[in-house]
Amino acid sequence: MNKPPRRPLTLRDVSEASGVSEMTVSRVLRNKGDVSEATRERVREAAKALGYVPNKIAGALASSRVNLVAVVIPSFKNLVFPEVLSGISEALEDSELQPVVGLTDYLPEKEEKVLFEMLSWRPSGVIVAGLEHSEASRAMLARADCPVVEIMDTDGEPIDNCVGISHRRAGRIMGESIVEAGYRRVGFIGTKMPLDYRARKRFEGFTRALAKAGLEIADSEFYSGGSALAKGRELTQAMLSRTPDLDFIYYSNDMIGAGGLIHLLDQGIDVPGQVGLAGFNGVDLIDGLPQRLATMDACRRQIGERAARLVLARQEDPSAEAVKEELTPTLSTGETLLRT
Numbered sequence: 001m002n003k004p005p006r007r008p009l010t011l012r013d014v015s016e017a018s019g020v021s022e023m024t025v026s027r028v029l030r031n032k033g034d035v036s037e038a039t040r041e042r043v044r045e046a047a048k049a050l051g052y053v054p055n056k057i058a059g060a061l062a063s064s065r066v067n068l069v070a071v072v073i074p075s076f077k078n079l080v081f082p083e084v085l086s087g088i089s090e091a092l093e094d095s096e097l098q099p100v101v102g103l104t105d106y107l108p109e110k111e112e113k114v115l116f117e118m119l120s121w122r123p124s125g126v127i128v129a130g131l132e133h134s135e136a137s138r139a140m141l142a143r144a145d146c147p148v149v150e151i152m153d154t155d156g157e158p159i160d161n162c163v164g165i166s167h168r169r170a171g172r173i174m175g176e177s178i179v180e181a182g183y184r185r186v187g188f189i190g191t192k193m194p195l196d197y198r199a200r201k202r203f204e205g206f207t208r209a210l211a212k213a214g215l216e217i218a219d220s221e222f223y224s225g226g227s228a229l230a231k232g233r234e235l236t237q238a239m240l241s242r243t244p245d246l247d248f249i250y251y252s253n254d255m256i257g258a259g260g261l262i263h264l265l266d267q268g269i270d271v272p273g274q275v276g277l278a279g280f281n282g283v284d285l286i287d288g289l290p291q292r293l294a295t296m297d298a299c300r301r302q303i304g305e306r307a308a309r310l311v312l313a314r315q316e317d318p319s320a321e322a323v324k325e326e327l328t329p330t331l332s333t334g335e336t337l338l339r340t
Helices: 011-018 022-029 038-051 056-063 081-094 109-120 136-140 165-182 197-212 228-242 254-266 284-288 302-314
Strands: 066-073 098-101 125-129 146-151 161-165 185-192 215-224 248-251 274-280 323-325
Touching: 011 022, 011 248, 022 038, 066 081, 066 109, 081 302, 098 109, 109 125, 109 136, 109 197, 109 248, 125 302, 146 197, 161 165, 165 197, 165 248, 165 274, 165 284, 185 197, 185 228, 185 254, 185 323, 215 228, 228 248, 228 254, 248 323, 254 274, 254 284
Parallel strands: 066 098, 066 125, 125 146, 146 161, 161 323, 185 215, 185 248, 248 274
Antiparallel strands: none
């Protein structure tokens, strides 16, 4: 038996179901005008029962803006970004704005495509990871008629607003801590270094701190694979096989660091006495390791929350000045970095 074709519901349908005028329905659904609470409740219940969803395209044509915030991030595989999104969602919860997410896979050309599509919908704001973009992406962001917030990084010149941490400073602090703890033969394992500018900046700050103490990286490994436990185990084993006198390994993120820790413990290697370890990001997942991995909190949830609030602030005051806000990450030595 053929079903009748579906048609989009209109204000008239909600008006007939609730017994009030279309104008009153419109006022209630837009949360505008002087309407009694009893009437508002009746209209909302009718709309909910019908499954009515307003046509925001029509409203966008009138206002040249939709109530969406474009959030452009590299990946969902990296555990950092879901927490950033949690912060954004929490900050927008009591507003009319909703985040919509686009993924770039750390590829500049894909970021261009995502920004083009998202900006064509005239969002109420753009939150984009990083300060490095192609010329085309920078041009689109600079000409976007909405607040732009670049997040995660402050080592550079933002287009508009910016909130994050200094990754060069984070790398320097970790390097200084390793030197202070007495380690001298240091290896580094990093993921997506050619494309992950923030990991590259941490590496730069880290190597400068070692150089100031008269040390060099004794061995390093850069790869383009995912940030997985298995990869951490594999690369740690390979590095110690070719450079067995290493006494410390610094990883570009916690997950490969966790894999390295598991390998060392499986081999009966004393951590941190024989080999010390440290990661980056401070993700909750590493709390279940046999030893607490030394790491640094990247302030990811706070970054997301603050970025969303910057979008809201510009909505309230379009003339508000651009903000560049640097948050301070916290170093945790855990149980894999000797304290002096």
